[in-house]
Amino acid sequence: MPAPLMGSKLDQGEPLSGEALLGYLPALGEVPKGVFTKFAENAAVLRRFRAGETICQEGDFGSTAFFIVSGKVDIFIASPQAHIATAPGGRGFFGRTVARMKSMLTREAASSPADDAARRKWIPVDASVDLAVESPIGELGPGDLFGEMTCRTFQPRSATVRAREDCVMVEMLRVILDMLVGTRDIDDSVKSSTKVKAPTFKGTSFKAELDQKYRERAMFNHIKRVPVFESLDEAFIRRLCETSVLKTYGKGEVICREGEPGDRFYLIRQGLVKVSQAKAGGDMVLTYLSRGEYFGEIALIRQGPRTATCTAVDMVDLVEIGAEEFQAMAAQFPEVRAQMQATADKRLQSAQAKRFPSLSMSSSLHEALDLGLMQAQNLLLIDLTRCTRCDLCVQACAEAHDGVSRLLRDGTRFENYLVATACRSCQDPLCMTQCPVGSIRRRENLEIVIEDWCIGCTKCAELCPYGNITMQPVEVKAEAEKPAPPSKSEAAPAAAPAPAKKPSTATKATTCDLCTQLATPSCVYACPHDAAMRVNPSEFFSRSMPGLQALLFNPEKSAKGSFRTTH
Ligand code: SF4
Numbered sequence: 001m002p003a004p005l006m007g008s009k010l011d012q013g014e015p016l017s018g019e020a021l022l023g024y025l026p027a028l029g030e031v032p033k034g035v036f037t038k039f040a041e042n043a044a045v046l047r048r049f050r051a052g053e054t055i056c057q058e059g060d061f062g063s064t065a066f067f068i069v070s071g072k073v074d075i076f077i078a079s080p081q082a083h084i085a086t087a088p089g090g091r092g093f094f095g096r097t098v099a100r101m102k103s104m105l106t107r108e109a110a111s112s113p114a115d116d117a118a119r120r121k122w123i124p125v126d127a128s129v130d131l132a133v134e135s136p137i138g139e140l141g142p143g144d145l146f147g148e149m150t151c152r153t154f155q156p157r158s159a160t161v162r163a164r165e166d167c168v169m170v171e172m173l174r175v176i177l178d179m180l181v182g183t184r185d186i187d188d189s190v191k192s193s194t195k196v197k198a199p200t201f202k203g204t205s206f207k208a209e210l211d212q213k214y215r216e217r218a219m220f221n222h223i224k225r226v227p228v229f230e231s232l233d234e235a236f237i238r239r240l241c242e243t244s245v246l247k248t249y250g251k252g253e254v255i256c257r258e259g260e261p262g263d264r265f266y267l268i269r270q271g272l273v274k275v276s277q278a279k280a281g282g283d284m285v286l287t288y289l290s291r292g293e294y295f296g297e298i299a300l301i302r303q304g305p306r307t308a309t310c311t312a313v314d315m316v317d318l319v320e321i322g323a324e325e326f327q328a329m330a331a332q333f334p335e336v337r338a339q340m341q342a343t344a345d346k347r348l349q350s351a352q353a354k355r356f357p358s359l360s361m362s363s364s365l366h367e368a369l370d371l372g373l374m375q376a377q378n379l380l381l382i383d384l385t386r387c388t389r390c391d392l393c394v395q396a397c398a399e400a401h402d403g404v405s406r407l408l409r410d411g412t413r414f415e416n417y418l419v420a421t422a423c424r425s426c427q428d429p430l431c432m433t434q435c436p437v438g439s440i441r442r443r444e445n446l447e448i449v450i451e452d453w454c455i456g457c458t459k460c461a462e463l464c465p466y467g468n469i470t471m472q473p474v475e476v477k478a479e480a481e482k483p484a485p486p487s488k489s490e491a492a493p494a495a496a497p498a499p500a501k502k503p504s505t506a507t508k509a510t511t512c513d514l515c516t517q518l519a520t521p522s523c524v525y526a527c528p529h530d531a532a533m534r535v536n537p538s539e540f541f542s543r544s545m546p547g548l549q550a551l552l553f554n555p556e557k558s559a560k561g562s563f564r565t566t567h
């Protein structure tokens with residue numbers, strides 16, 4: 001009997017034989033019988049949930065997907081929305097404690113109209129519905145699938161799912177999901193952690209059914225909710241729903257390539273897309289885009305070649321709008337065109353500003369500085385010949401961020417500089433690549449923004465190679481847990497008063513925001529000895545350290561500690 005794929009466990013529910021599984025998911029009958037029999041054993045279970053029972057919880061790690069056979073569920077984000085307040089101008093009493101942190105339930109002002117356009121009103125979760133930021137709850141019912149991304153990539157669960165009524169579901173391992181919708185490549189870390197040779201499947205008509213369901217039920221709302229499409233009228237959205245193509249790309253697949261003519265516009269339905277550009281020195285990552293975001297507009301607006309290459313980071317589902325429809329939309333809705341133009345200008349401006357370290361510097365520099373300094377675009381340096389360890393920079397950062405410093409006066413040491421632990425605006429911001437709810441993004445001005453709906457799963461903090469994201473408790477007013485609704489067999493209770501809000505603590509990711517609202521960052525401004533500075537590393541080191549190249553070519557000196565860590 002074959003072992004379950006990838007070492008995952010289905011430790012609850014009734015095991016399903018191949019025959020029983022076909023009864024619930026008949027499309028699996030399209031998989032060649034021998035292959036199906038070989039891999040279907042032990043790979044799916046039938047789960048029954050009573051009304052009010054929790055099926056999975058946001059932030060929990062999992063490796064399975066669920067197909068709803070009968071009954072309805074609520075899918076929601078239980079973690080209260082909040083973040084640590086930023087008041088960059090503040091210079092108040094220092095020493096406030098975490099216990100005194102207050103959530104700021106309004107969000108900071110957007111930095112530009114293009115940023116406004118990017119602001120989401122919907123939270124993407126691992127299901128066919130998006131959740132409204134103001135009230136993050138949705139409904140799924142018979143025939144719906146959820147947990148697909150968790151099953152494929154082992155990302156934490158993006159939302160909590162609770163049975164609204166008695167439900168029956170098939171819980172499946174990835175091998176069944178792959179049989180149903182097709183294999184989308186397997187992560188190297190997964191390959192190395194299992195001895196089971198993963199099979200590949202081309203998928204069944206189940207995927208086409210899901211696409212059709214999406215086209216009929218969700219696509220209209222998905223397009224309507226994209227901020228830049230807000231002014232489209234209903235008739236035009238319906239036209240887009242009919243004429244757009246739904247396409248899926250596997251991990252690593254190139255969606256469009258820099259230099260090629262642009263023939264369509266893309267809206268991300270699910271997954272993460274890497275946008276990169278060829279520069280002297282190699283490909284540079286410009287940004288990552290996720291569900292609800294779009295790309296491909298620059299070539300169509302300018303009627304020129306693609307300005308960047310876009311690649312699927314994991315499995316990506318796209319809505320593709322042809323050039324003709326796009327031009328019709330731009331002509332009929334000038335507001336949409338104007339907003340897209342503003343975003344395109346910002347994107348181009350930001351791409352032009354990015355470059356690898358100066359070519360006048362040795363090509364060995366990149367290799368020698370394996371501390372990642374040249375992967376940074378904005379470093380917080382402290383000149384140790386001037387610094388008196390007074391910690392006024394740390395205090396200033398804390399005062400500007402509701403008592404929580406986003407700066408650690410600790411980190412890598414390079415000659416007489418301390419590279420402080422504060423966001424360094426990486427060229428390839430790994431922190432953004434696995435957020436299950438799309439709550440971390442980067443503005444064009446390089447500020448990392450963590451949205452209020454962060455569920456505190458810690459994934460971004462684990463991914464930042466420099467320890468620049470920390471998890472912080474934030475005091476919030478949360479609605480008391482609602483009692484589970486009665487099952488069908490129980491009598492309905494008398495109407496209860498609305499649950500009171502009570503103080504509780506939520507954990508949120510937080511990072512240095514570069515103090516982008518200020519002309520000079522608080523930490524730099526506060527230093528009385530001019531020791532703290534924010535710099536572009538390649539410009540700074542080539543200008544201020546003429547002896548750098550000689551140093552880098554002297555391995556003996558490097559080994560003696562030109563690069564070291566201080567505490
Ligand atoms: S921002 Fe970070 S901690 Fe918050 S949900 Fe996303 S990955 Fe998890």
Ligand code: SF4
Nearest residue numbers: 423424426429431464
């Ligand atoms: S948070 Fe970390 S990974 Fe993200 S841009 Fe800043 S330093 Fe880089």
Ligand code: SF4
Nearest residue numbers: 397407512515521523
């Ligand atoms: S730039 Fe602002 S947020 Fe970042 S470490 Fe300095 S004071 Fe703190």
